[in-house]
Amino acid sequence: MNQPRSSQRYQSEPPDDEPALLKQILDLVRRHPRFGYRRIGRMIQADGWKVNLKRIYRLWRREGLKVPRKQKKKxxxxxxxxxxxxxxxxxxxxxxxWDFIFDRTETGTTLKWLSVLDEYTRECLVLKVDRHITSEDVINVLAELFKTHGVPEHIRSDNGSEFVAQAIREWLKQIGVETLYIEPASPWENGYAESFHSRVRDEFMNCEIFENLRSARKQTDSWKEFYNEVRPHSSLGYLTPRQFSQQCISSSRTPSAFQRYTADTQLLS
Known part of the structure; x- marks a missing residue:
């Protein structure tokens, strides 16, 4: 043919399923712009695609996708x-x-979220939003959690007024929960709560407009369910917190002091 071999190139043909796969990747990227290719790939695999992360990465690079890096001081x-x-x-x-995080409604009203996280499973047990949350509200939230999940051995927090309130400390001491207060002005010592709040801020609060408290509560419940049941967690081998939690052996307990508290509460109601 008088054609030099160096001028000939093999023209590859993409697999038949590549357009559909790429469409799903781009759809997930639009919905979760802070996710990288590994987390996107795990979500695609969870949807039933038989695809490895190398192929996801190839398409990711081809489309010029990337998550902007944040420079953080150490x-x-x-x-x-x-x-x-x-x-x-x-x-x-x-x-x-547990810890608090704040944001505002569309009209400028302050909103306050209380989060409670299991540090081992990374499962968000509570994400409660209100205009004001007092120490009494915190006790009520914990009491409901203890009924549902059992009583933990320790609970870690900073030195916020709601957490160091005398009523909370005495109540937790009676029930048998040891409070782990971090050093003042050392939020990194409560690293799991801080990490979770960075995800809440980045993937939820910065992406949503809260019209009012009622709307914020509905959006919060929806995101909490997504975080626990859909979002793969890199520290858990890309399982969701709920999946990982179901595989774990619990050390939950129901001390007699909490049983008496529950019985007294039912009598008063």
Missing amino acids: RALGTGANACHLRRAERKNHVWC
């Missing part, structure tokens, strides 16, 4: 005795953590 880990890197959760319901 801080030395604290030396507080109750820091999360020193007193780690060893099983389900061993250590819970």
Whole structure:
């Protein structure tokens, strides 16, 4: 043919399912712009696609997709005795953590979220939003959680007024829950709560407009369900927190003091 071999190129043909696969990748990227190719790939595999991460990465690079990197300053880990890197959760319901996060409605009204997280399973047990949350509200939330999930051995928090309130400390002490207060001005010692709140801020609050409190509650419930049951978690081998939790042996317990508290509450109601 008088054609030099160097001028000939093999023209590859994409697999028949590639357009549909690419469409789903782009759809997931639009819905979850902060997810990388690994998490997107795991979600696609969970939907039934027989595809490996190398192929996802090839399409990802071809389409020029990427998650903008955030430059964060590094801080030395604290030396507080109750820091999360020193007193780690060893099983389900061993250590819970809680904290508050704030945002505003479309009209500027302040909203306050209370989150409670199981540090071992990363499952969000509560994500409650209201205009104001008092120490009494916190006790009521914990009481409902203890009825549903059992009583944890420890609960970690910062030194916020709601958490160090005398009523909460005495109530938890009576029930047999040890409070792990981190060092003042050391949020990195409550790292699991801080990490979870960064996900809440990045993937939920920065993407939603809250018209009012009622709307915020509905949106919060929907995102909490998505986080626990759909969103793959890299620290859990890309299982969802609910899937990982179901595989774990729980150390939940129901101390006699909490049983008496429950009985007294039912009598008063």
